[in-house]
Amino acid sequence: MSFPLILTQRMIDHPADSHLIDVYEGAGGYDVMRKVLSGMTPEQVVAEVKSANIQGRGGAAFPAGIKWGFLAPAEPRYLVVNGDESEPGTFKDRQLLERDPHQLIEGVIISSFALGVNHAFIYIRGEYPKPARRVQQAVEAAYAKGHLGHNIMGSGFDLDVTVHLGGGAYICGEETALLNSLEGLRGEPRLKPPFPAVEGLYAKPTIVNNVETISNIPWIIDNGGEAFAAIGDENSVGTRLFSLSGHLKKPGNVEVPMGLTWRELIYDIGGGIRDDRELKTWVPGGASAPWFVPEHHLDVKVTKDDVAHAGSMLGSGAVIVMDETTNVVAAAHRIVKFFAHESCGQCTPCREGTTWLENILWRLLNGAGRQSDIELLLDICDNISPGLAWPPKMTTICPLGPSAVSPITSIMTHFRDEVQAMVDLAAEPASA
């Protein structure tokens, strides 16, 4: 299968220093910006992004071109790049920020021009100081060359870019929480609507896009939307950077075209399971996603729709693989604990529910479970996510609460006997 490495080719060609502006420009970097600023209209750029049909890479897979089309006309408008990357299992944006910051900045310039934005923000999670240093240095280098700032290339277009560091809160990856955080407030999600495209940063029209989404923009404009749409699978196009982790022989980030099967991704690309053990289960799209199992899902295609039909999501592109030795109750507990810790506390079902779920799983793991605990877990899950449907029905402002339900429904569906065994273990009277 032949496909272009849209995002990572330069890192392969320049393994030491793909992050430097001279290397980037030497490989044709910022030429697309020149082409756009000297000869394209904003409408033409938006049209290419629409025809590319690129789905956002931050988690929700919403088509970027359609989102851009919702941007309200009021001014000023803002572009906010979401580099909060905190979904457990995900480390792809880190590589894009660290190894090719100019690709992102060129994407920011082109996108800002298309959207009529004169101030863009790159929000990077606080635990990413090195990626932030790299991006800040790249921003300064771009200013020094006149690619940012006033009257870029004599086009009359002005753009400032501010790099902002988060403070260690997963919820700030949710776009409205991120906007609150950027406004100097607590990072609590806002009720939608209004959507950010209408009322975003400082209540002005704002586009929030993921780092990977924006990093694709230079290639799309260079090669045309149709060329991008021709890569991958018809219902999910382009390449995607997947973060492979867990019990694999070859963990790490990989850029592959959409539409492989899970078997190909796990065994061919990821090298299979460490020590040639059996695959037990995997999380297909970050900690929020319901798990897949080899009996049913190895031949499902890695596209938005195929994964959704099978009851999960591609989410942030994080694939977490567990081999046969894994205690799935312990693994589920670890994921639930994450959501309990990261709940912002605004909504009762999430704040209370996630804490209860964690506590009950903890007592199961520690031999203090009760026979009623399985029903209790499912009942709490149902309170957070009524009917345990997929996609979840919401009782909360944002989907964080329902995300904590995914690992529990997963172990109940696929490994109920193991959960029951833990309960039974506890129920046995202690031997004298």
Place this chain on the structure above:
Amino acid sequence: MTLAAVIPDWTSPNQERARKLLDAYPERRSAVMPLLYLAQLEHGHLTDSGMTQVAELTGLTPAQVQAVASFYTMYKRDHVGKYLISVCTSISCFLMGSDEVLTAVEEESDALDGTTSADGTFSVEHVECIGACGGAPAVQVNYELIEGVTPEKGKALCQWLRDAAPEVVLTDEMQELFGGVRSFDWGSKEAEGAVAPVPAFGPYGSAKREGRS
């Protein structure tokens, strides 16, 4: 009141940084997070007076600033050791043995999870995913990353920090000495790192190690 009059005790480079940060946003209040990092850098941790200073700089009330500071885990309102060791125990690191790394670090540093060692050298904390899952288990020292850490290497890391007592901790140096498998090829080495348990990012304060390029 001039900026210098609000933060007379801050070093002049940090006063300059504060001035730039206030200019970097359309509204002053947006500078609250970076300014809190600067205040933490100045005072070792986030003090009440630091938060009051940030409130004056941003036009917020001290209560609003406290509400922000308490929302985020990286603002430390109690004393932190010279080296903050953060061990990831989220799912991918857990699967690769992070709990044993945490125990090893606790033993060698003399600081239990969530505490600071008696001599003030180390604070240890378990943290949620730090975006290094392909190189699990992952550890940070003052937010500078090491991937592929074993319990033995975790111990050796603590010994090294205690003995060599580097003023600036560098991610590449620690990765070379104590790391293993990485999430991706890191490329050329960096000479910039952290001088305190605050993310070492130019506008908020980071430092270069002399003699490295």
